[in-house]
Amino acid sequence: MSDFDPSAHLSERLRCMEESAILRMSRLTRELRARGRDIVSLTLGEPDFDTPEVIRKAACAALEAGYTHYPPLPGFPEVRAAIAEKLREENGLDYGAQGVLVTTGAKQALANAVLALVDPGDEVILPAPYWVSYEILVKLAGGVPVVVEAYAEHGFGLNVERIARAVTERTKLVMINTPCNPSGAVFTREMLEGLADIVRAHPRMMVLSDEIYEYILFENARHVSIGALPGMLARTVTVNGFSKSHAMTGWRLGYAAADPAVISAMAKMQGAITSGVNAFSQRAAITALAKARPEADRMAADYARRRTLMAELLAGMPGMRLHLPAGTFYMLPDFSDLLARLPQGMPRDDVALAEWLLVEHGVSTVPGSAFGAPDTLRLSFSVSDADIREGVARLRAGMEALAARSG
Numbered sequence: 001m002s003d004f005d006p007s008a009h010l011s012e013r014l015r016c017m018e019e020s021a022i023l024r025m026s027r028l029t030r031e032l033r034a035r036g037r038d039i040v041s042l043t044l045g046e047p048d049f050d051t052p053e054v055i056r057k058a059a060c061a062a063l064e065a066g067y068t069h070y071p072p073l074p075g076f077p078e079v080r081a082a083i084a085e086k087l088r089e090e091n092g093l094d095y096g097a098q099g100v101l102v103t104t105g106a107k108q109a110l111a112n113a114v115l116a117l118v119d120p121g122d123e124v125i126l127p128a129p130y131w132v133s134y135e136i137l138v139k140l141a142g143g144v145p146v147v148v149e150a151y152a153e154h155g156f157g158l159n160v161e162r163i164a165r166a167v168t169e170r171t172k173l174v175m176i177n178t179p180c181n182p183s184g185a186v187f188t189r190e191m192l193e194g195l196a197d198i199v200r201a202h203p204r205m206m207v208l209s210d211e212i213y214e215y216i217l218f219e220n221a222r223h224v225s226i227g228a229l230p231g232m233l234a235r236t237v238t239v240n241g242f243s244k245s246h247a248m249t250g251w252r253l254g255y256a257a258a259d260p261a262v263i264s265a266m267a268k269m270q271g272a273i274t275s276g277v278n279a280f281s282q283r284a285a286i287t288a289l290a291k292a293r294p295e296a297d298r299m300a301a302d303y304a305r306r307r308t309l310m311a312e313l314l315a316g317m318p319g320m321r322l323h324l325p326a327g328t329f330y331m332l333p334d335f336s337d338l339l340a341r342l343p344q345g346m347p348r349d350d351v352a353l354a355e356w357l358l359v360e361h362g363v364s365t366v367p368g369s370a371f372g373a374p375d376t377l378r379l380s381f382s383v384s385d386a387d388i389r390e391g392v393a394r395l396r397a398g399m400e401a402l403a404a405r406s407g
């Protein structure tokens, strides 16, 4: 063996990517399963459906037709045009095809945008709860994440007054996600108008709006794109993709839409790292947009059914407060009152609670502090009915045991 230690040569940049509570929970779950423990997981962050057949067939046809070469960096013109048309028709966003960039998942769209817009020292407002990757991306760019909490009792909406107070002259960006992972909140037009007022009044502030759960809405919830509000188009980078809406997580297909100058900068970033997106995935996007909306709606209807099932099973659970999600396939119950009353040696925060539930009761959940929402747990209902029933039963057994120990 050489005495050279490669691990001592890793970049400083990696420090912002230390093991998250989420990865730790996945590791623990794997370890327990390897030892033969039966664990029910309510952690899944992706649709449990297969990609609709019509889309799969389109990708096969594209392969047969020879779409196996390097694609154009920003995306095939027809794909950009189809996305621009979708955004115009469904979201009231008129960016045009030149204002669209096809990306390797919505994640790359977010990364391109943050790296293209944020300089070291720039502040980026993250209304919490936020998706974990946002904070990492901001730190990777050398930016300063400024976390602004929403209130659980208001269903984790956008807390516009707090955001207004967090703005400084160094603020560059605010990153929003509606419908929101992990809370399931859908930001109302009124909330978004409040945020737009703040953004328009600032000389250089922009919005990065992640709308990837757009189609998964419940009851009367309506999705509003902040970029469609007056004066907001040029100040907004809209991010979306096919992973959640069309059950296409493995295809790595997403997009960003913005002012063409911003899109060119983002394309430059993408060109330096990955180039254009997988050619046959891209071709299938045309079919997904033109033909697969009924399938997307059927999947959304099934999440609605499972949301009702989970909500019924959770009803009356001791030590828990729950605001039902208006979108996505997650719930974010709050356990703060119970955790504050538990004695030493018992779980006193969400990370300890998630670990305790996993080890003692065999149910895996995601601690909310990973999303800037302490004392909550994220429960996914993108799992089978059987897992919803058994997972919630285990959660209930755990919460009843804890409630009996609380002061």
Ligand code: PLP
Binding pocket: 045, 104, 105, 106, 107, 108, 131, 177, 181, 210, 212, 241, 242, 243, 249, 252, 253, 254
């Ligand atoms: N944005 C949010 C809020 C997500 O939850 C996810 C995936 O979990 C993504 C973006 C990334 O999606 P994609 O698979 O398109 O990269």
